[in-house]
Amino acid sequence: MGDVKENQRAYIRQAMAALGVDNPTTLARKADLAPSTLVRFMNQPERVKHQLSAKTLAAIAKVSGLPVPQAALVNDAPAIEALVREAEHAPSAPPRFVGRGNGHQNSDxxxxxxxxxxxxxxxxxxxxxxxxxxxxxxxxxxxxxxxxxxxxxxxxxxxxxxxxxxxxxxxxxxxxxxxxxxxxxxxxxxxxxxxxxxxxxxxxxxxxxxxxxxxxxxxxxxxxxxxxxxxxxxx
CATH class of the missing domain: 2.10.109.10 (Umud Fragment, subunit A)
Incomplete structure (x- = not known):
């Protein structure tokens, strides 16, 4: 099964590639996550002791459209799997950088x-x-x-x-x-x-x-x- 953290990093790299972004900060913003959540996890592996939570993985799955592999989950708890599956099939969230007022992207x-x-x-x-x-x-x-x-x-x-x-x-x-x-x-x-x-x-x-x-x-x-x-x- 391999190391869960490394499997999670591999999944994040796949999500960045799917979205056409080249850094975890941009991915975090698209997923409406705090940039530091992914930046430290990806760029300082020797200092990071924690694994990404199911909610974080679900947010990435939702915006990227990529299913979270079983090997990247913290454990096999059905509740976690259900949370991730729900995010995978949910409509993609609108861009975080949106115009004021109507909640939709404003090109102006x-x-x-x-x-x-x-x-x-x-x-x-x-x-x-x-x-x-x-x-x-x-x-x-x-x-x-x-x-x-x-x-x-x-x-x-x-x-x-x-x-x-x-x-x-x-x-x-x-x-x-x-x-x-x-x-x-x-x-x-x-x-x-x-x-x-x-x-x-x-x-x-x-x-x-x-x-x-x-x-x-x-x-x-x-x-x-x-x-x-x-x-x-x-x-």
């Missing part, structure tokens, strides 16, 4: 996620949706697009504190582009991508007078790099 709006601090080695977390804003033309029809407020002055004068940044999560990052870097510990930074080679990601600030030193991160510690495609001074 994108979510505003919690802001990232911009200073050198200053990190914040990008988990919660704190509001919605009009979708800019640069993100027309872009799946999973989002926005966030700039915090800190390391990207000044390109992006000042309080400006709203528009983020494309699927655009390939290139050197010279401003990016949102999300690390495997859920921390995020707003920087300029200087280079990405030999497994190392080098980031720099715009405000080099205050933040002259580059930041170099092992790519194994990075979950994703998203490209900033615009900003709004009004926010």
């Amino acid at each position: 709006m994108i979510p505003i996620r919690g802001g990232a601090r911009g200073g050198n080695e200053q990190e914040m977390f990008l988990n919660d949706v704190i509001g919605y804003t009009a979708r800019p033309s640069s993100l027309k029809d872009v799946k999973d697009a989002y926005s966030m407020y700039m915090v800190g002055d390391s990207m000044s004068p390109r992006y000042e504190p309080g400006w709203l940044l528009y983020v494309h999560p699927h655009k390939p990052p290139k050197p010279g582009r401003a990016v949102v870097v999300e690390k495997t510990n859920d921390a995020v930074m707003v920087k300029v991508l200087r280079s990405w080679k030999h497994g190392k990601i080098e980031l720099i600030s715009i405000n080099t007078q205050e933040y002259p030193e580059p930041i170099i991160i092992d790519e194994r510690n990075v979950r994703c790099v998203h490209v900033i495609v615009g900003s709004s001074e009004e926010g």
Whole structure:
């Protein structure tokens, strides 16, 4: 039967592939779970002692449409099996990032996620949706697009504190582009991508007078790099 936790991780990878997502944070949001629930379980296996609950597995089954294999269940209790089966056959939940008012996805709006601090080695977390804003033309029809407020002055004068940044999560990052870097510990930074080679990601600030030193991160510690495609001074 194998180790239950490893079987659960294999199932999560299958669910991500079925949904076309490349990280557990996005899967968690689609399943309406706290990102930390899956991030730590997937990225820190040596530190995680617990197994995923039946409710968590049921939520993933519901959004992915994939049955949970018996080997990934904590035990054979009929109640757990019934819970998972119920989720597998239930209608898929609407996207978590939805427009206000009618409960359905609104293509004219994108979510505003919690802001990232911009200073050198200053990190914040990008988990919660704190509001919605009009979708800019640069993100027309872009799946999973989002926005966030700039915090800190390391990207000044390109992006000042309080400006709203528009983020494309699927655009390939290139050197010279401003990016949102999300690390495997859920921390995020707003920087300029200087280079990405030999497994190392080098980031720099715009405000080099205050933040002259580059930041170099092992790519194994990075979950994703998203490209900033615009900003709004009004926010």
